[in-house]
Amino acid sequence: MALIRLVSAADSQGGALRAGRARLPDDSFVVRCGLPPFRGRPLFTACDDHPDGVYGFSVQCAAALSVEQLASACRNNTVGATTVARIRAMGFDVVPTSGQWWHATVVVPKGWSQAESERLSLLFEPISNPAARR
Amino acid sequence: MRLISADFNAMTEAGHVRLTLPCSREDILRMSLGPGDWAWLSDSEILVGAQLAIDDRYGLVGVPDWDTLVHLDEEGADDFNRVSAALNLLLKGEPPSIEEEPRILELLTQLEHVAPPQIKDASPGTFAFRRALALRQMGKLGLALLEIEDARRFRPEDPVVVFVHLDLLRLEDFPAAVAEAETVAVSPSVPALVLSACINILATQAEQAAADQFEPAARRVLDWCRRLDQAPDREQAGESLLALSHFNRGLVLLRAGRVSQAREAFEHAYRIYPVGPMLHEVAGLQTYDRHAREIARNVRTLAERWVPTRPVAA
Numbered sequence: 001m002a003l004i005r006l007v008s009a010a011d012s013q014g015g016a017l018r019a020g021r022a023r024l025p026d027d028s029f030v031v032r033c034g035l036p037p038f039r040g041r042p043l044f045t046a047c048d049d050h051p052d053g054v055y056g057f058s059v060q061c062a063a064a065l066s067v068e069q070l071a072s073a074c075r076n077n078t079v080g081a082t083t084v085a086r087i088r089a090m091g092f093d094v095v096p097t098s099g100q101w102w103h104a105t106v107v108v109p110k111g112w113s114q115a116e117s118e119r120l121s122l123l124f125e126p127i128s129n130p131a132a133r134r
Numbered sequence: 135m136r137l138i139s140a141d142f143n144a145m146t147e148a149g150h151v152r153l154t155l156p157c158s159r160e161d162i163l164r165m166s167l168g169p170g171d172w173a174w175l176s177d178s179e180i181l182v183g184a185q186l187a188i189d190d191r192y193g194l195v196g197v198p199d200w201d202t203l204v205h206l207d208e209e210g211a212d213d214f215n216r217v218s219a220a221l222n223l224l225l226k227g228e229p230p231s232i233e234e235e236p237r238i239l240e241l242l243t244q245l246e247h248v249a250p251p252q253i254k255d256a257s258p259g260t261f262a263f264r265r266a267l268a269l270r271q272m273g274k275l276g277l278a279l280l281e282i283e284d285a286r287r288f289r290p291e292d293p294v295v296v297f298v299h300l301d302l303l304r305l306e307d308f309p310a311a312v313a314e315a316e317t318v319a320v321s322p323s324v325p326a327l328v329l330s331a332c333i334n335i336l337a338t339q340a341e342q343a344a345a346d347q348f349e350p351a352a353r354r355v356l357d358w359c360r361r362l363d364q365a366p367d368r369e370q371a372g373e374s375l376l377a378l379s380h381f382n383r384g385l386v387l388l389r390a391g392r393v394s395q396a397r398e399a400f401e402h403a404y405r406i407y408p409v410g411p412m413l414h415e416v417a418g419l420q421t422y423d424r425h426a427r428e429i430a431r432n433v434r435t436l437a438e439r440w441v442p443t444r445p446v447a448a
Contacts, residue, residue, distance in 0.1 A: 033143050033177075035207065040178025045157040046141045051191050058143035058152075075142065075200075076179050077207045098191075100145035134203075 022063075024094055024104070026085035029067045030124075031060045033074030037121035044117035047108060052097040054107045061094050061104035072131035073101035080124025090120060135246075135262065136280055138162060140175035140196060150195035151175055151184065162186075162194070169194070172276040179207040181243060183269075183277040201236060202274055204243040211244045221245055232271055239268040259288030263295055266302070275306040293325035293370070300331040304338070305438075311335045319358060326365040330375040333358050334434070337382035341389070341430060352386045359383040377407030378437045381416060385430050389422040 034041060046057040060070040061084065071079045084094045087106060097105040108117075139157040146152060153162060153175075167173060167186055175184045175196050181204040184196035210216045221241040224234050246254065246261040254261075263285035269278035282299045289295045296318065303311035315332035318324060324332070333355060340351035362368060362379050371379075384399030400417045416433060419426050 034179055040176075041139065041141050041157060045139075046144070046155055048144075048152070048155045058141060058145075060143070075203065076177070077205065077209075078179070098147060100147055100149055103145065134200075 024061060024084050024096065025063050026083070026088065028061055028063050028084045028094075029065065029070055030082050030084055030087060030094055030104070030106070031067055031070035031074070032058075032080045032124055033060075033071075033076045034080065035076070035078040036080035036124035036126050037118065038080065038124070042114075042117065043106075043121050044112075044114045050097045050105050052095075052105070054095060054097060054105050055110050056092075056105040056107040058097075058099065059094065059104050059106055060102045061096070062102035065102060067127060068130055070102055071127070071129045072133060074129055075133045077129050077132055078126055079129050080121075081127050082123045082125065086123050087120070090123065092120065135284060136165060136167075136173045137181075138165075138167070138173050138175050138196070140177055142175075142177055142180065146189060146192050146195060148189075150187070150189060150192070150197050152192050153186065153194045153196050154192065158194075172280045174277075176206075180205055183274065183280075185276060199274060199277070201272060202239065202269070202277060204240045206244060206247055208240075208244070212248050214245070214248045214250070217241055217245045217248065235268045235271040239265055239272070242268065259285040259292075259295065262288070263298070266298060270298075270302060275302060278302050279306050293327040296325075296328045297331045300328065300335060301438075304331075304335050308335075308338075312339050326362055326368040326371040327375065329358060329362050329365065330371045330379050333362065333379045333382050334437070337386055338434065340386050341427065348389065352390055355382060355386045373407045374437065377403040378433070380406065381430075381433055384416070384419075385422075385426070388419060388426060391422075393420060 032038065038046070043057050047055060049055050050058075060073045062070070067079075067081045071081075087094055093107045094104050095107055097103055106120075108120075138153065138161040140151050140153065141155055141157065142151060144152040144155060153159070161167075165173075169186050169188050171186045173184060173186065173196070175182055175198065182198045182200060183202035184198040187195055187197050189195045205211065221238065224238050224241065242261055242265050249261075262281045266278045266281035266285060269275075269281060279299075279302045282295065282302050285295050286292075286299050300311060300314060300318070303314055312335055315335040318328060319332040336351065336355045336358065340348060340355050343351045359379055359382070362371070362376075368376065380399045380403035384396045384403065387393075387396035387399060396419070397417065400419060404417050416429055419429065
């Protein structure tokens with residue numbers, strides 16, 4: 001039987017450390033693996049409490065990286081892309097959080113509605129993933 | 135298919151998929167899954183086999199085996215005829231090469247995904263069965279077992295499916311294989327093919343048994359071998375598996391000190407299926423020693439290739 005209890009690379013202080021990270025610039029790209037508007041995995045059902053202490057759904061986001069670079073974290077043949085500014089303009093935020101590659105969380109209120117999640121999903125433009133991870 | 139909705143965006147630093155999202159939690163609760171279990175994770179565009187585990191920081195995660203990645207979002211993957219033609223081309227050359235098995239796994243899964251219900255209903259469990267064989271060839275035994283259990287739910291009486299199930303249990307979970315073989319062999323009408331798998335399992339157990347536990351195990355193996363000799367459908371087991379049963383009988387007899395009977399059984403095995411220098415070497419065994427055990431292990435490894443590839447009713 002394979003190991004079934006894993007020790008994460010991030011330690012228990014991860015949340016506190018990450019809380020001090022720089023705010024993502026507005027012009028940063030945000031990439032979510034999969035074909036927008038993510039009908040197979042609606043944003044509404046993809047939210048949870050991240051151990052870093054925020055509630056929302058996972059994306060790839062980092063300052064000064066191209067969509068292509070961020071999409072290289074995905075195995076899906078299509079990704080959705082938008083910018084931090086557009087997400088902030090809708091009243092939400094994007095913060096770096098622990099996880100693989102350039103993991104970040106789009107922070108949403110816990111009580112958000114399905115309609116709001118569908119509107120947010122429309123911000124993501126479908127882009128063929130030129131660097132899908134194999 | 136044991137499928138968990140998953141979000142491949144939510145990955146831990148170690149590359150494991152967080153399964154604490156509501157979409158995943160629902161499936162996990164419904165199927166009562168927990169750490170150690172195998173399942174398929176999917177976001178409806180890609181699908182991958184994974185073993186569930188607990189991460190100290192993230193809670194329940196899936197540890198994906200990316201060798202089993204299936205792209206449902208591949209161009210043409212939604213075209214039944216196209217996928218079917220590509221799969222048939224690969225399966226025509228059976229036995230396919232090991233390099234082709236990941237693609238066979240992918241095409242089977244794509245095909246099941248787009249197949250009209252009447253096709254899936256016509257032969258339930260066939261996709262899972264063939265997927266189990268591909269995964270077995272790829273050495274993904276946990277997932278292969280998951281698939282063959284799925285196939286067996288639909289085809290509990292199909293001797294080929296039961297055979298492959300027993301064989302995978304033998305490789306992945308030997309105590310469970312022994313328990314299952316004992317249960318299955320109780321039925322007087324157990325098909326010869328299935329009985330041959332039971333014999334192989336019990337003979338392995340007898341071989342490993344402590345001296346004081348050997349005799350009852352050996353008696354049972356010999357009893358089952360006699361049943362196989364008299365089974366009206368014994369030809370369905372095929373020459374290789376019948377030879378393996380004679381080999382197992384011989385090995386048990388050798389350990390019991392009945393050397394001439396053992397040699398007779400080995401020679402019989404060799405006559406039925408004279409393939410490979412190993413079985414020839416077996417015929418010369420005189421004592422149950424380290425060398426004999428080594429040969430036994432090699433023969434069983436060789437015999438792992440002797441697996442039927444189609445369910446009876448496919």
